[in-house]
Amino acid sequence: MNTPFLYSLDNKRYHTYNYYLTSRFGEKVSRISLNGGFTCPNIDGTKGTGGCIYCSSAGSGEFAGNKNREISEQFEEISRKMGEKWDTPKHIAYFQANTNTYAPLEKLKRLYTQALACPGVVGLSIATRPDCLPEEVCDYLQELSQQTYVTVELGLQTIHNATGEKINRCHTYEEFLNGYEKLRRRNIPIGVHLINGLPGETPEMMVASAKAVGQLQPHLIKIHLLHVLEGTRLAQMYREGKVPLLSLSQYVQIVCDQLEWLPPETVLGRLTGDGDPKALLGPFWSLKKLVVLNEIDKELLRRDSWQGKKLSS
Template sequence: MAYNNPFSYSDDNKRYHTWNYYLKHRYHQKVFKVPLNANFSCPNRDGTCGQGGCTFCGSLGSGEYAGNLQDDLMKQFMDRQQMMLRKWPNGGSIAYFQAYTNTYAPLHELKHCFQPFMERKDVLALSIATRADCLEDDKLAYLHSLCKEKDIWIELGLQSIYDQTAQHCNRGHTYAQFLDCLQRLAKTDIKVAVHLINSLPYETTDMMLESAKALATLPIHALKLHMLHIMKDTQMATEYENQPFPLLSLEDYVDIVIRQLEVLPPEMIIQRLTGDGVKELLIAPAWTLHKVNVLNTIDKEMKRRNTWQGRLYSKS
């Protein structure tokens, strides 16, 4: 506890349970993610449950900062790791399978992708971004077995608890499917991070808060909060240009994020509070390009309100 900060999961002025705080206390060193593109697809891209993918997702499958698809996975890892090590020479690595749906393949293909990184001593953990409808029991059993050697994280894109929003965004699965997947994950040693997006088309402030309140009751270890980015060459960009829908201002976003943090359990790790849109592809909102300003504004406003993550959380 520092800086007269009432929040216990903090070594500085942050009033929420940051990813850096968790990594520092878990591994006792600087740790960074190395994003990778394993060239998977998604079931709502290839016709299994839909076409075109999520309307907010671009051609790179939310992997704009992942490795070069022309390179094999290990070269991607080595190149990106070396970039990180120039900044943090003694840092540890998490192999982050980021782009598209990274369990959407037969089990033997997944083993071929993941096993080489399990064998690297400089890889402390694997983080695997996927969907709730792409984690069959055999895959869960395999990933659970890996937990004996390293931390295994599954990142589940949920975005909203509301099926009407999911349908509008062409998610291709329901909240009930997400809950079923989460119940099966809870029987393993796999750590779970969930993604929510604020400002999805026609969602109200109350709906965004209800999504956070719902996740506060579920067996998840971490949360990523994002502001919606309208990106070029996406279905949502076409929708927005044809019939613009309201987007949150910076002030509204900060207010909603703080109110979401207040209802989450204090031990839940907050991996992100804002995203990174590629400047050349971003249509709106422009304020999201200034990530440091967004985070600093959240910090200052939490201090001004004298609030913190979990202040309004109740287990009942």
């Protein structure tokens, strides 16, 4: 199907992760979510307690492996389950739960090495905080990135510090920029996470976050939807009527507005979020991921728009 967007072989008008990985590795690549048993500095009291208000006890790793098992055992179990759905011989090992550089360097080396030794693994994705990147860890990540495909994914969520305080993020936008620069100057591919629908944010604020991150020209961006999970502080706020949730149509409009300001070369690792269905309190339309993605496709087509269009106009 014809599309005006360069980085696409189908009807997509944005740079999908699948397009990038298939182009790089010659075939479809799956992602295996692993749990290294990490915590966070805004959980253990170093910078705060309780974690971000939307994080469950799993630390955003609901779909990751069992932290009580060895990395190789987690990988085997999850890849076997995924094999029932997708038969992909190549994999990205994704350290997802909590802050995956928040440990002594020797532990990081051991876990990352174990993951890279798993069958078919062609790279690592490491989710972390921008304030948990000591120089020695960055030096090691640089070594790894020269040997294999490594993406370090930073949880920014928003550029607005007032919102950061509301969600108990416990780091500032300025700290994010400092961590980003540590990785950038070492030529380590960087991913950035944004969340749409955070308490008190307007669509204009969400687009401003995307524009600011786009100007940094990261390798990858993941756009998430704020969803409410049972057992989180956000759940209590939601029950008290303090957190209005975005409708599907609102979310689609915001995402398309954001995409228009992102560089075409930047990979979109995600355009929506999906929480544990058993714990989800809302919005329930988020459970229909394909519907959300189809609505984004339709809106971009209706606008005759695509990722980065406003950068060239």
